[in-house]
Structure formats: C-alpha cells, structure tokens
Amino acid sequence: MTKKQDIRFIQGNVAMVEGAIAAGARFYAGYPITPSSEVAEASSIRLPQEDGLYVQMEDEIASIAAIIGASASGKKSYTATSGPGFSLMQENLGVAIMAEVPCVIINVQRSGPSTGLATKPAQGDFLQSRWGTHGDHGIIVLSPSTVQDCFDLMIDAFNYAEKYRTPVIFLADEIVGHIREKVVIREVDENEIINRAQPDCEPEEYKPFNHTENGVAPLAPFGDKYVVRLSGSTHDERGFPCSRPDNADKFIRHYTDKIEKNYKDIVKVRKYNLEDVDITLVAFGGSTRSALEAMNMARKEGKKVGVLQLVTLWPFPEDEVIDALINSKAVIVPEMNLGQMIREVKRLNDFNTVVQGVNRIDSMAITPKEILDKIAEVENESSRIFG
Amino acid sequence: MWKVEVNEKLCKRCGICSTFCPVKVFTCEIDGLPVHTYQEKCTGCNLCVLRCPDIALTLTGGKEQ
Amino acid sequence: MKAQEFLVKEKFPLFWCAGCGNGSVMHAIVRCFEKLNYTRENTVVVTGIGCWGKGDDYINTNTFHGTHGRALAFGTGIKLANPELNVVVLMGDGDGATIGGNHLIHAARRNVDVTSIVVNNLNYGMTGGQYSGTTPCNKTTSTSRYGHIEHGFDLSGLVAAAGAPYVARGSVYGIVQLEKFILEALKKKGFSFVEAISQCPTHFGRLNGMKEPAGMLNWIKENSVSVSSANQLSDSERENKFILGKFADKEKEDYSTKYLRVIREAKKIKEGGK
Known part of the structure; x- marks a missing residue:
C-alpha cells in the first residue's frame, strides 16, 4: 500500500508543526515570540484536529514546565520560542534532563542579545543550546536548513527524545523558520516512529531511573498501573531525593554518557x-x-x-x-x-x-x-x- | 477509655498536642515527650492527632472500653 | 486505601522542624485521599521547592518534583495531557505566591482542574527565614531586621479575584475546618485553591517573639477571624488578621471540558477542508 503524501508550499515554522504531528506529538504549550509565532499558531489549529491539545502559557518558564508535565503524562510534547524565551527556559530544561522526560524545544533564533532585532535572523544560540542550563549534562541539538528538514528532522528530534529520555533542541533560525519552500508532507510509517520504552515488570518492582549502562530506564506515564516518581532534585533509582556523593556522581555522569556514548546513532x-x-x-x-x-x-x-x-x-x-x-x-x-x-x-x-x-x-x-x-x-x- | 499513643521515634517534642488539648490530658516528660496521663478526662476529640506535625499520635479505644 | 498507606513511612521521621505545620497539612491531605478513594496510580502530587516542596518525599502516589515557583505549570501539563488524573499541587508562600505568583493567577484564570494547597508560613523557611510575598508589614524576618516595610498578599483574595471557582483559607490550628476545605477543593471540578496559614517556629516565630514551637500556632489562633466577622473590620484591622473561610465556591466549566469543544470545531474544519 502506498503512503499518502502532500506537496505543499509553506514556511519552515509550519512544516515543523506537521513534522511534530507526524512524529506523534499531541501537546504544545508555548508563549508567542517572533520569529517562532507561526509554530504556535499552526499548532493551535492543527493539534485539536488530531485530538491533541494546545495551551498558551503565561511565559516561557511555564511553557517548558507544561510540556515536561504533559510528557510525564504520556503525551509527546513540544514548545517553540526564540532567544529571549529560550533563555527563560534554561532552568526547566535542566528539569527535563534530570527527570529524564522526553520533549522537543524549538528555538527559531533571532538577533540578540536581549530583545535584539526580533524579526531578523541570527545563529547566536549555538553555545547556549549546549551549555545554557546549569550543571553538567548531555543534550541533543538538531538544526534544519530547509523547510523539508523542518518536517523530516522534527521526526528525528522526537525519536531521539523518546529513545534517550531527553529534551532535544530543534535549533532553527529566522531564515529557515520564515522561508517558504516546497515540502513533502508524507504519511510516516509506524516503523519510523520511536516511542519511549515501557516497563514490563510488576508494578511494585518498577523504578523509573533504574537505567542500564548508556541506556535509559523505561518510563511509564502517570495514570498507568505503575507509580512514577519524577524529580528535578538529585534522586535515586526510585526517584527519591538522594544526596549521597556516589549517587550524584553516577547520575550526573549518566546524563552525559547516555548522549555522548551514542554519538554514532545521534550525529548526522x-x-x-x-x-x-x-x-x-x-x-x-x-x-x-x-x-x-x-x-x-x-x-x-x-x-x-x-x-x-x-x-x-x-x-x-x-x-x-x-x-x-x-x-x-x-x-x-x-x-x-x-x-x-x-x-x-x-x-x-x-x-x-x-x-x-x-x-x-x-x-x-x-x-x-x-x-x-x-x-x-x-x-x-x-x-x-x-x- | 480513650488512649493516645505517642510514637517516640517520630515525636519531636513540639508540645502542640499538650498546649492545645481542650481538656489538658497530657503531661510532658523531662525531654518534652507527651504522655497521655489524664486518660479519664480525654473526650476522644482527636484534635491532638490531627494537629500533630509529626504524624506521631494515634487514638485508640473509646467510651465503651 | 487508608490515609496511612499514602505515606512513605520508611522516610519518617519527617524532615521538618519541631512544630512546623507542614506535617499537619500533609496528614490532612492523605486523610482526604482516603475519603475520596483516590489511588496511588490515579493521583499525582506536584511540588516545587521549599520546605513544603519536600512534601512529595513522604507521599507515595505518583509525584513530580519540579522547580521553585513552577509547580502549577508542571501540574497544568500533567492534568491537560491526562484529565483522568487527580492532580494536587503543593506550594509554599515563597514558591507559589512569590516567585510563582504569575503562574498562580493564570492557573486560576485558566481554570485547569487541579487542586493547589499553599502552606503559608509567612516567610522562606528553607533558606533561613527571609521575607516572602505574604510576610505581614512590620514583622521581622532575617532580611527585614528593622521591620518589614512591604505589605503581604491577601493570597486567597488574589486567587478568588483571578477567577478560581473554589478558594478557601484555613489554618493549622483550625485543622478540622482546613481538612474540610481540602476535601471540598479536591472534589471541585476546576481550579481549586486552599491556603493553610501555618507556623514556622524556627524562623518567623523565633524572630517575632514566639520561639516556642506552639507559640506561633497560638498567635495564629489568637488572630484568626471568620470571613463573615471580617466584614466589620477596617482595612488596616483586616491586614493584621487571618481571615478564615471560603472566598469562592461556584461552578465553572474547566479547561479540559471546554477544550473538547475546540477539538470538535477543529475536526469540523479539517473535514470541511478535505
């Protein structure tokens, strides 16, 4: 059976939304900011058509918090912003890393620092995307150069997020976000989509942070038969706070290693x-x-x-x-x-x-x-x- | 008779149970540990159990016993 | 499930100081869980940072421990992505009303069906008793040694004004009434808010002449008035009192229910477009 495909002439920002939906994303929380606002607008129209949900939060801090929460409830989630909003998201980006909650953060870069030139392109967040949140960690950052990338690469972004239980930064820029090009919006094969691993143990045995070497622990959603403790504080395998030095060392290394040691799979x-x-x-x-x-x-x-x-x-x-x-x-x-x-x-x-x-x-x-x-x-x- | 049992390991000797007991059933040991001394006065109102910040108290028994 | 079974007994004794009201409020919450037949699996307790933000350490439902001030934003995502969950957000006055004040009023306005329980002990306990957004004027804290010159928020009034369908203020002293408010809040469909006036003997109490653990609770007791009797007080008199009672209790369609209409409309447009 041949898969359907749509050929369209749209902006990168809009193609990102189609890519996210194709990847299985059904939750968006965000705060409008130029030059990313079309991602919000398109999401508000498209997500409810697919039984998803769009919510506009009071700021970018709340936006990333809401997508982390929604992902913990089992919905693939994303937000979009630009430089100033990306700066505001940095603290909670650390929560997604520490609690190992998959999500995708789109940053359509604009000229800065500060308010800068809101409608103009720049690539000034290259290092912020790596080192913006405090403390040691690994992170995956993908960067599209065409409108087609905005669709195809977005699927990779969600796949990496789910596979490695990590936030993924989709580092676009105003050029790619606003340019209109031909893009193939294709129906994605199920095999192309990665969903986070689910536990198969008895509920009382489940530990949401019992990761294997360079691998990640299965993540059950809230509301399933498992009880899930997620925490932005340094925690043990069960999710309880744990300040033992050997435990902190183990987990902080894990956040880096699970990304760096899978270099070959991630680097494109x-x-x-x-x-x-x-x-x-x-x-x-x-x-x-x-x-x-x-x-x-x-x-x-x-x-x-x-x-x-x-x-x-x-x-x-x-x-x-x-x-x-x-x-x-x-x-x-x-x-x-x-x-x-x-x-x-x-x-x-x-x-x-x-x-x-x-x-x-x-x-x-x-x-x-x-x-x-x-x-x-x-x-x-x-x-x-x-x- | 009502009986308020105090879990010594959980109690931090804050004195809230004894201070606010409407009928003053508690006495305190030297280290502050509350003791349900005047058991016969206890009405079983349970306020000490509800207010205890350390979830250290349990009320058992009743009028019939 | 019994109230005691919602507690993580292996982590006891509680980390909080002698006489701190957090444990009393937590105990009331799990009693309400029992009364409402909540399960560990269908409930999520969300916390921020601060003394009360440690509450989730002792509750064995699903938990999410996020960042200072942002618990409601995490809770919003958790609930909207799965409206079947009981989402209970625990915040202190520094957490929920000061750094997180904007999230609080917007969550109330947005009317997401979560219950927030703010333990208001009038200062930042965990960092050493500095003044918060609810510290009363003229009181002493570790950063207002010469007397606090700002005015504290009337939190319940603020949240009611923001449109929350259920708002009530109780106190740890009036624990029976507080538990009733928590129960009503949990049952309310829509954003519900309970403010628990509580004691911090270690910092606020000590710096304001109430160093005995029971001293600050007694001060709360002495200065509490009901909503109805508060009507007769002047503004300045009201500011020095803890006005206890219900500030809002009404029916209002919650966000998730309304969003079902959005989905219906969106699908019509999609079908029409084909």
Whole structure:
C-alpha cells in the first residue's frame, strides 16, 4: 500500500508543526515570540484536529514546565520560542534532563542579545543550546536548513527524545523558520516512529531511573498501573531525593554518557563534494544555504570547495569535522554570530589546517559572495599551502 | 477509655498536642515527650492527632472500653 | 486505601522542624485521599521547592518534583495531557505566591482542574527565614531586621479575584475546618485553591517573639477571624488578621471540558477542508 503524501508550499515554522504531528506529538504549550509565532499558531489549529491539545502559557518558564508535565503524562510534547524565551527556559530544561522526560524545544533564533532585532535572523544560540542550563549534562541539538528538514528532522528530534529520555533542541533560525519552500508532507510509517520504552515488570518492582549502562530506564506515564516518581532534585533509582556523593556522581555522569556514548546513532551530517576538496565549508542551519551556493559558484571557477553541513550540532560531530580538517587545506566556518561553532572546529584542529570564519551579526544573512571572497582571501594568504 | 499513643521515634517534642488539648490530658516528660496521663478526662476529640506535625499520635479505644 | 498507606513511612521521621505545620497539612491531605478513594496510580502530587516542596518525599502516589515557583505549570501539563488524573499541587508562600505568583493567577484564570494547597508560613523557611510575598508589614524576618516595610498578599483574595471557582483559607490550628476545605477543593471540578496559614517556629516565630514551637500556632489562633466577622473590620484591622473561610465556591466549566469543544470545531474544519 502506498503512503499518502502532500506537496505543499509553506514556511519552515509550519512544516515543523506537521513534522511534530507526524512524529506523534499531541501537546504544545508555548508563549508567542517572533520569529517562532507561526509554530504556535499552526499548532493551535492543527493539534485539536488530531485530538491533541494546545495551551498558551503565561511565559516561557511555564511553557517548558507544561510540556515536561504533559510528557510525564504520556503525551509527546513540544514548545517553540526564540532567544529571549529560550533563555527563560534554561532552568526547566535542566528539569527535563534530570527527570529524564522526553520533549522537543524549538528555538527559531533571532538577533540578540536581549530583545535584539526580533524579526531578523541570527545563529547566536549555538553555545547556549549546549551549555545554557546549569550543571553538567548531555543534550541533543538538531538544526534544519530547509523547510523539508523542518518536517523530516522534527521526526528525528522526537525519536531521539523518546529513545534517550531527553529534551532535544530543534535549533532553527529566522531564515529557515520564515522561508517558504516546497515540502513533502508524507504519511510516516509506524516503523519510523520511536516511542519511549515501557516497563514490563510488576508494578511494585518498577523504578523509573533504574537505567542500564548508556541506556535509559523505561518510563511509564502517570495514570498507568505503575507509580512514577519524577524529580528535578538529585534522586535515586526510585526517584527519591538522594544526596549521597556516589549517587550524584553516577547520575550526573549518566546524563552525559547516555548522549555522548551514542554519538554514532545521534550525529548526522551531510557531505557535499568532500571526496576531492581543498576547502571545506563547515556550516549549519540557514547559513548552509549560503555555503552550498558559494560551493557551486566556486566549483564553476574550478575551485575544489565542498560543504560539511552539521545537522546534529550537539553532540558535536567531532569525527566528521576532524576528517574535514585532515582532508582539507583550509576550513571556513560561516555562521551568523561572532564565532561560536568555529571554537569547536579550532579545538579539534591538531593538523595545522587553516581555519577561518565568515561572520555576520548585523541581522543580514551571510551572502555566497562573502564566502567566495573568504575563499579567495584564504587562497591568497596561504598561497604556500595552496601552491 | 480513650488512649493516645505517642510514637517516640517520630515525636519531636513540639508540645502542640499538650498546649492545645481542650481538656489538658497530657503531661510532658523531662525531654518534652507527651504522655497521655489524664486518660479519664480525654473526650476522644482527636484534635491532638490531627494537629500533630509529626504524624506521631494515634487514638485508640473509646467510651465503651 | 487508608490515609496511612499514602505515606512513605520508611522516610519518617519527617524532615521538618519541631512544630512546623507542614506535617499537619500533609496528614490532612492523605486523610482526604482516603475519603475520596483516590489511588496511588490515579493521583499525582506536584511540588516545587521549599520546605513544603519536600512534601512529595513522604507521599507515595505518583509525584513530580519540579522547580521553585513552577509547580502549577508542571501540574497544568500533567492534568491537560491526562484529565483522568487527580492532580494536587503543593506550594509554599515563597514558591507559589512569590516567585510563582504569575503562574498562580493564570492557573486560576485558566481554570485547569487541579487542586493547589499553599502552606503559608509567612516567610522562606528553607533558606533561613527571609521575607516572602505574604510576610505581614512590620514583622521581622532575617532580611527585614528593622521591620518589614512591604505589605503581604491577601493570597486567597488574589486567587478568588483571578477567577478560581473554589478558594478557601484555613489554618493549622483550625485543622478540622482546613481538612474540610481540602476535601471540598479536591472534589471541585476546576481550579481549586486552599491556603493553610501555618507556623514556622524556627524562623518567623523565633524572630517575632514566639520561639516556642506552639507559640506561633497560638498567635495564629489568637488572630484568626471568620470571613463573615471580617466584614466589620477596617482595612488596616483586616491586614493584621487571618481571615478564615471560603472566598469562592461556584461552578465553572474547566479547561479540559471546554477544550473538547475546540477539538470538535477543529475536526469540523479539517473535514470541511478535505
């Protein structure tokens, strides 16, 4: 039987909602903020059509709290925001990590800090998405570059959240959120969808945090035959507070390990023309679009330029970036901030590869021409390397 | 007769049961532990049990016993 | 299930100070659970942070222990995602009325069918007795040594004004009345709110000349008046009293019930669109 598919011409923000629904999400709580508000609007229309629920909370702190609560009750849940709201969510993001409650947080990045330029794009939350909440933890961050990504990658976001009992950050930006493109909204096969593991033990034996090495414990929803204790405080396997040093050590390591040790499953990149390359452009999100165009233009000039698009931002795709550093004479990192991702790239550069950034923070997208200019500059400066 | 039993391990000797007993059935030991001394006066109103912050008291018995 | 069976006896004795009212309120809550035939499985106790935020440690229903001030927001999600659950949110005055005050008034306005029980001991107990949003004017706390110059919230009045269908204030001294309010609140369909005026002998009591554990409870007793007799008091007289009784008790369709209409309308549009 062939699956249905709809071809539509919509915004990234709207495609995210269709992706979430396809992934099985049935609960949204949020607070309107530009440039993410279309996610709220589309959710308010679409979720009740699918027996889901939309609720508009009083702020972003309450919004993330409500989706964590709804997920604990067994509904796949998500929220959407932008920089200022994402900052407000950081404390409760830690609750989702500590209590190991799956959920998806969409951040359609805008120019900042503070109110910044609300309607303009930026990629300034790259590091906040990793280190915004306090304390040690692991986190999964995915970044779409097309409207199709907004649909397809959203399904991955929910799958990772459910599989690893973790919040997943969907780090979009204003470019991807507001651009309208053709997108295939397909009926998703059941096998594509991951739902959190359920316990099969006797109710009295159930421990919501009895995780296996690098794995996670099954999570029963509230209201089932199991009694579930969830806590944002450091707790034991049963969910009771426990301040023993060995217990704290074990759990805090677990929050990092369950993500980092499943690197191969989680990390996604896309490689364009990397087989034969002098210069690799390492990009994510909306800036990938400029990088791809710059690559095409450079190739027409006979320059061996490729693109490594990081789809998973965290855990950082170290192996793939190291390959790029080894295989390229130079790596250029275009990003709409003053150099956040390039720090990670430089950290991995044990190979004396030239690493330079193309950065804009003036609310305008990086143009392919700017990247081409940087390519020419790097070639001139490093003529010794390039011969 | 009513009997108020005090769980010594749970009681923190706050004195709320004895202070607010309407008929003053309790005396206190040196460390503050309440003792249901004037059992015959006890009306079984149960207020001490309800107010006890440590859930340390239980009321048993009754008028017939 | 018996009230005692809702308690996690292995964690006793209770962590709270001698004379603290939290245990009394918790005991009243589990007695109400018994009366209403709640089960461990169909009930979720949600807490924030603070002394009363430790309440879930001793209750063996489902529990969710979240962040300071946000318990109602977690509870909102828990309830809306599964309206069959009994959701009981425990908050202190610092937690629920100060850092979480905005969530409180919006939960009341939104009318989600959860029951919140705020233990109001007039200060931040866990962090050492600093003033909270309900500390009365002129009282001494560890951060108002020269006398508190702000006015405390009339919490029950605030929540009633925000539209909650059930609001009542009782006290640990009047434990029978308090238990009756908790029972009514749990039974109420819609947002229900019970404020329990309680004692913090360790901090508020000690700093205000009531260092004996029973002293502050006695002060609450001496300064309590009923809603009806409070009508004869002037505003300044009212401010120095604990006005006990019901502030709201009415029928009002709750969020989940209303949302069923949203779903119906949404589906009509979807079908029409095809």
